[in-house]
Amino acid sequence: xxxxxxxxFGDNVDTATFEQILDMDDADxxxxxxxxxxxxxxxxxQADSTFAKMETSKYVRPDKSIHVVRTLIHYVLRKDKDxxxxxxxxxxxxxxxxxxxxxKVKDECEKIQHYGQKKDETGAxxxxxEEKCLRLIGxxxxxxxxxxxxVKRLMEQYYAKLEGNA
Amino acid sequence: MDPGGQNANxxxxxxxxxxxxxxDPSYSSVVRWGDDGDSFVVLENEKFTKxxxxxxxxxxxxxxxxxxxxxxxxxxxxxxxxxxxxxxxxPNAWEFKHPEFKANSKDTLDNIRRKAPAPRNKGxxxxxxxxxxxxxxxxxxxxxQAQQIQMLEASNHELRVNHQTMVQEMVRxxxxxxxxxxxxxxxxxxxxxxxxxxxxxxxxxxxxxxDNAGTTLTPTSQNIGAVDEEAPASPLQHAQQLMQEYNVDxxxxxxxxxxxxxxxxxxxxxxxxxxxxxxxxxxxKLSDGQLEQIVYPTGGNNGIDPMYSEHLPHIxxxxxxxxxxxxxxxxxYAESRKKxxxxxxxxxxxxRVLLVEDDPTCRQxxxxxxxxFSCTIDTALDGLEAVSKVQEGGKYDLILMDIIxxxxxxxxxxxxxRQFDRTPIVAMTSNIxxxxxxxxxxxxxxxxxxxxxxxxxxxxxxEKHLMHMKKIPEGMAPPAPVGVNPSLTTHPPxxxxxxxxxxxxxxPAGSTGTWNSPSQYSGVSPVSASMSIPYANYMDSxxxxxxxxxxxxxxPNRPMLPAGSQPGMMQHRRGPSEMSGQDMNPAVKRQRVSxxxxxxxxAARPQ
Numbered sequence: 001x002x003x004x005x006x007x008x009f010g011d012n013v014d015t016a017t018f019e020q021i022l023d024m025d026d027a028d029x030x031x032x033x034x035x036x037x038x039x040x041x042x043x044x045x046q047a048d049s050t051f052a053k054m055e056t057s058k059y060v061r062p063d064k065s066i067h068v069v070r071t072l073i074h075y076v077l078r079k080d081k082d083x084x085x086x087x088x089x090x091x092x093x094x095x096x097x098x099x100x101x102x103x104k105v106k107d108e109c110e111k112i113q114h115y116g117q118k119k120d121e122t123g124a125x126x127x128x129x130e131e132k133c134l135r136l137i138g139x140x141x142x143x144x145x146x147x148x149x150x151v152k153r154l155m156e157q158y159y160a161k162l163e164g165n166a
Numbered sequence: 167m168d169p170g171g172q173n174a175n176x177x178x179x180x181x182x183x184x185x186x187x188x189x190d191p192s193y194s195s196v197v198r199w200g201d202d203g204d205s206f207v208v209l210e211n212e213k214f215t216k217x218x219x220x221x222x223x224x225x226x227x228x229x230x231x232x233x234x235x236x237x238x239x240x241x242x243x244x245x246x247x248x249x250x251x252x253x254x255x256x257p258n259a260w261e262f263k264h265p266e267f268k269a270n271s272k273d274t275l276d277n278i279r280r281k282a283p284a285p286r287n288k289g290x291x292x293x294x295x296x297x298x299x300x301x302x303x304x305x306x307x308x309x310x311q312a313q314q315i316q317m318l319e320a321s322n323h324e325l326r327v328n329h330q331t332m333v334q335e336m337v338r339x340x341x342x343x344x345x346x347x348x349x350x351x352x353x354x355x356x357x358x359x360x361x362x363x364x365x366x367x368x369x370x371x372x373x374x375x376x377d378n379a380g381t382t383l384t385p386t387s388q389n390i391g392a393v394d395e396e397a398p399a400s401p402l403q404h405a406q407q408l409m410q411e412y413n414v415d416x417x418x419x420x421x422x423x424x425x426x427x428x429x430x431x432x433x434x435x436x437x438x439x440x441x442x443x444x445x446x447x448x449x450x451k452l453s454d455g456q457l458e459q460i461v462y463p464t465g466g467n468n469g470i471d472p473m474y475s476e477h478l479p480h481i482x483x484x485x486x487x488x489x490x491x492x493x494x495x496x497x498x499y500a501e502s503r504k505k506x507x508x509x510x511x512x513x514x515x516x517x518r519v520l521l522v523e524d525d526p527t528c529r530q531x532x533x534x535x536x537x538x539f540s541c542t543i544d545t546a547l548d549g550l551e552a553v554s555k556v557q558e559g560g561k562y563d564l565i566l567m568d569i570i571x572x573x574x575x576x577x578x579x580x581x582x583x584r585q586f587d588r589t590p591i592v593a594m595t596s597n598i599x600x601x602x603x604x605x606x607x608x609x610x611x612x613x614x615x616x617x618x619x620x621x622x623x624x625x626x627x628x629e630k631h632l633m634h635m636k637k638i639p640e641g642m643a644p645p646a647p648v649g650v651n652p653s654l655t656t657h658p659p660x661x662x663x664x665x666x667x668x669x670x671x672x673x674p675a676g677s678t679g680t681w682n683s684p685s686q687y688s689g690v691s692p693v694s695a696s697m698s699i700p701y702a703n704y705m706d707s708x709x710x711x712x713x714x715x716x717x718x719x720x721x722p723n724r725p726m727l728p729a730g731s732q733p734g735m736m737q738h739r740r741g742p743s744e745m746s747g748q749d750m751n752p753a754v755k756r757q758r759v760s761x762x763x764x765x766x767x768x769a770a771r772p773q
Contacts, residue, residue, distance in 0.1 A: 017618065017620070020535075020620060020621045021531060023621070024531075024534045024535070024538060035534060038530070039527060039530055039531060042526060042527060042530070043527045046525075046526065046527060088570070091570060091596075092524075092525060094596070095525050095527075095528050095596065095617060095618070096525050096526075096527030096528055098596070098617065098618035099527060099528050099531050099617070099618040099619075100527065100531075
């Protein structure tokens with residue numbers, strides 16, 4: 001079984017954390033990586049749908065720096081509710097990405113969570129300007145999505161390699 | 167034909183028949199009263215037997231007749247009085263006499279009764295037999311006891327060997343843990359400096375930050391600057407918390423240890439203290455005893471918080487001058503982590519854990535970890551489901567409760583459950599701010615497990631709250647608490663060392679009952695002093711009056727630091743833990759145990 005350390009995830013994945021998950025694979029006999037694979041790809045699906053939800057619920061202001069990946073943009077006028085929803089989506093995704101060690105994704109999601117709570121990115125102090133929060137959320141979603149795509153690619157490669165060797 | 171056909175009546179039929187027979191004058195030539203009337207004589211044996219006996223006594227057996235007479239205490243009168251002189255009744259005459267049997271006295275017949283049952287009955291053992299049987303019995307007992315002693319000695323030997331191995335393992339593990347801890351502290355230190363550096367830089371870059379209300383920087387320069395500060399924030403907090411929870415004592419304070427394993431204990435304990443990977447932490451300046459003070463004294467509100475730059479000078483140890491080799495640290499960490507991964511926690515019975523988590527990824531991972539710790543798992547998707555599971559009678563040993571969930575959040579669920587259930591509930595959350603934690607405890611949570619959790623932190627949490635479910639071998643239980651650092655007695659909840667886990671479980675489990683028996687044998691078989699000292703002392707502490715005497719120099723230092731610097735978080739940890747009663751007992755017991763080490767060998771114990 002290829003060690004996660006041999007495969008270069010760069011700094012997209014926290015190897016120590018991810019390895020914990022891989023360690024649990026020992027028990028499975030038939031499909032050696034069934035457990036971790038199911039977790040990882042389950043997460044990827046979960047993330048896909050979460051990002052989709054984020055896209056539909058945020059009030060996105062077109063900005064040059066945003067990397068728009070989904071074409072469906074939904075204008076919703078109740079920003080406050082959206083902020084809360086976005087925050088909880090961010091929190092949701094943060095939890096699972098952290099457990100897998102996908103640190104970049106997690107970091108951005110944490111920011112989204114804080115912005116959605118009308119705080120600054122650290123969550124320590126308030127950011128009352130809702131427009132700004134939404135804008136920042138938009139940026140973070142984009143960054144999260146980028147990081148996520150990268151991780152997704154790496155995971156697919158990793159498991160292809162694992163299964164190629166097995 | 168039964169010679170004794172009559173009952174043992176008061177005046178027996180036999181006697182009456184005899185009397186009646188003698189009254190018959192026609193028998194006078196065969197059987198008649200004696201001349202003095204106080205006996206009767208059978209003159210003609212043959213005729214008597216043939217003719218008279220059958221008529222009166224239903225049999226014709228003279229011997230039976232004689233036997234019957236003997237039974238009634240008749241005695242034959244000897245015929246020959248002097249040499250050569252015949253009796254007056256003839257040569258073949260049989261004369262029988264009984265004091266109550268007289269010719270003219272019918273009333274006294276009633277006094278003629280059967281003799282008491284002969285001493286040849288069932289229960290009568292001849293006097294000579296008694297001692298022999300007793301001796302046999304005793305011999306058997308002695309043999310059995312000798313065998314027992316042999317078996318006991320064999321098992322005792324085994325136990326000793328096992329104990330030795332265990333102790334060695336413990337020393338090794340302790341060393342590992344110490345190294346582990348050093349590593350973490352190094353990393354923390356380094357991050358601290360990085361952090362401080364950034365802050366300094368940001369101060370330089372944004373001198374007017376105080377005027378600018380609209381930026382992401384807060385007016386007070388307390389917050390971290392514009393550089394990516396997210397990284398230190400939660401991990402550092404996380405790390406802080408973990409460090410607070412797990413303070414490893416550099417000395418395995420086990421006086422029995424030192425006596426019996428002077429080389430192991432000294433080398434093992436001094437080893438990690440003196441050989442430090444980078445050497446740049448300046449630990450060499452501090453004596454081993456004072457290493458205790460290198461608790462990372464942090465807290466949300468005071469003490470040293472890496473978020474707040476003005477506390478930097480307060481760190482009681484110098485900052486690293488060179489960068490620690492991260493790769494090496496990681497390898498060390500990974501290696502020691504891996505070793506602990508596959509250890510079976512050793513439950514007596516599989517703990518039933520309710521895992522309440524809305525996120526499927528976390529839920530699956532948590533469940534898998536728990537499975538690997540041999541737990542039985544039930545899951546709930548939100549607080550509502552959790553409450554209903556417990557309400558419907560689900561009995562769990564531990565509940566792991568996510569906080570942020572749809573329908574009903576973790577805190578509310580806990581609050582509801584607490585109305586009717588005392589199962590330990592551990593909050594799982596990434597919100598580890600002290601006021602949040604305060605709220606968790608206020609609503610009845612017993613502990614907090616920061617997310618994302620690692621397998622190890624989950625295991626530690628399980629062990630912490632499920633210590634009573636651990637399988638503890640009989641012989642091992644009581645000495646285990648002996649290994650606890652007595653310095654912990656003064657500040658129990660804060661300063662949990664790794665040994666806490668052993669002691670918490672062992673103290674309730676080990677009872678005085680188990681150890682009374684060994685004391686009886688201590689006088690019998692020679693017990694080697696090195697192995698038994700810990701046992702003996704524990705016995706002393708259990709059987710004798712408890713005396714609390716802190717025996718290590720670490721004690722005085724202990725209470726000062728933690729008490730002052732962690733009121734926020736730690737108080738609340740203490741509260742619910744006290745409620746559950748888990749902390750107090752082991753702490754008190756630890757105190758007791760520590761008090762009575764005198765190093766006396768077992769044999770000295772009065773029996």
